[in-house]
Amino acid sequence: MSLTMGSGPLVGTRRGSFDDGTRISEHPLYLEELDRRVRGYVGGRLVVDAAAPRLLHQDGQLPRWWFDRSAVDEDLLTPTDRTREDPALGTVRSWDLHVGERTVQDAAEDVPDPAPGLPPLAGLVAVGFDALDRWLEEDDEVIGHPRDPYHRVDTRRSSDTVVVRVGREVVAESTRPVKLFETGLPVRWYLPPExxxxxxxxxxxxxxxxxxxxxxxxxxLTVGDRVVPDGAWTYADPLGEALQVRGFLSFLGEGVEVEVRRAA
Structure with missing residues (x-):
């Protein structure tokens, strides 16, 4: 379960409920230490090398890595006088990244004076995922954003019949779909290309x-004079949790109807 996205337990739209003795603040935060090495690079230059990074979960936001300052190359990342106000964290200071002739403004942030009651952020710096060219957890590349350990993707083969239509035209029909479950998101049906x-x-x-x-x-999808931009997608080389949908197609878009007929 993702803590702070979708229907996670720390979000106002959570599906579940807490007992009366549990109080959730307006802007819940959860900081945890990870037992995995994280490295970040610009070109071939190592910028971050953390043996014990922290992961911050914040209401409605993707998880972010926070690192001990000793884990970042402070010859490349330097604090600035620019700040912003965050409703949960308070005053947040920007850091700039300088690698050779390349400069990335606001590449990282820290909280210089954490307010009482915040997780222990003193001495930590968060490097923006998109500020660097490449990230590794141990020796595996991370894409998109830091992975949430409470986020799951599960796939199950099904004998239900799935029919995809645009208007009255059947675009796809299968009795061997794969059902993909992802934390906080609607179920998606993936159909074999055949x-x-x-x-x-x-x-x-x-x-x-x-x-x-x-x-x-x-x-x-083009059906007659009707076009549904990006109405179908596939993962040609999926990651481990989604291997079962390799090359299969899923459908979504305005005017796309996905009908599911339950197997007997």
Whole structure:
């Protein structure tokens, strides 16, 4: 379960409920130490090397790594006088990144004077995921954003019949779909390409990145004079939790209907 996204327990839209003795603040925070090495690079230059990074969960935001200052190269990352006010963290100071001729403003942040009651952020710095070129957890590359240890992706084969229509036209129909469950998100159905009418598909340049499933490529759906941009997608080389949907297609978009007929 993701703590702070979707329907997680620390979000106002959570599905569950707490007992009367449990109080959740308006802006809940949860900081935990990870037992995995995290490294970050710009080009081939090592900027971050942390043996025990922290992961901060904040209401409605993606998780962020925070590092001991000793784990970042302070010859490359330097604090500035620029600040912003965060409703949960208070005054947050920006750091700039300088590598050779390359400068990235606001590449990192810290909380110089954490208020009482905050998690122990003193002496820690958060480096923006997109500020660096490459991140590794141990020796595996991380894409998109830091992975939430409470976020799950599960896939299950199904014998239900799934029919995908655009208007009255059947675009795909399968009795061997794979059902994908992802924390805080609606169930998605993935259909084998043999059960999809490829004449309705045209490749799109759109790509999206998911740290749990991998990189998705898209197709637009064209039925008569109706076009659904990026109405179908697939993971050609999915990450471990999504291996069962490799090459399968899922559908979503305005005018796309996904009908599920339960197997007997």
């Amino acid at each position: 059960d999809v009418r490829s004449a309705f598909l045209s490749p799109s340049l759109t790509r999206t990145i998911c740290p749990y499933k991998g990189i998705a490529s898209y197709w637009s």
